[in-house]
Amino acid sequence: MTDIKRLEIGPRMSQAVVHGGVVWLSGQVGAPGESVTAQTQTIVKRIDALLAEAGSDKSRLLQATIWLASMDDFAEMNAVWDAWVDPANPPARACGESRLATPDYKVEIIVTAAR
Incomplete structure (x- = not known):
């Protein structure tokens, strides 16, 4: 049986879950009210940090x-x-429009990576 590891556990969700060599990140957002550029920059930095904590990196997306x-x-x-994604290892990706948790959020990114 493989253990499940949860990172940054909160009352509603974990920021990341690791199981069976796979890392799932919850939807990451930037600071409410910032520009799309600033929110996306914050998000990819956060993704980098969570993947590192889980024993992975963006080349494994x-x-x-x-x-x-x-x-x-x-x-x-x-x-x-x-500018951020590993050009030699881009993930499968989808992008769509959705109403986010508050109108101040402009971007939310969810990723899955190999460990």
Whole structure:
């Protein structure tokens, strides 16, 4: 039986869960009210930190799901994403528009990675 490791456990959710060599991150958001660029930069830094804590890194990403409050922000978010993602190991990715937890959130990113 493989153990389940939970990182940064809160009352509602864990920020990451590791099981069977796979790392699942919860949806990561930036500071409410910041620009799409600033929120995306905060998110990818947070992803890096959580993956490192779980024993992985962005070169091991398997999948990413990106939610934007407005698809009008697609190019702005992608400018940050493209500068950050490992070009030799990009994940499978989907991006869509969704109403996020508050109107001040513009971007939310969920990733799954191999350990």
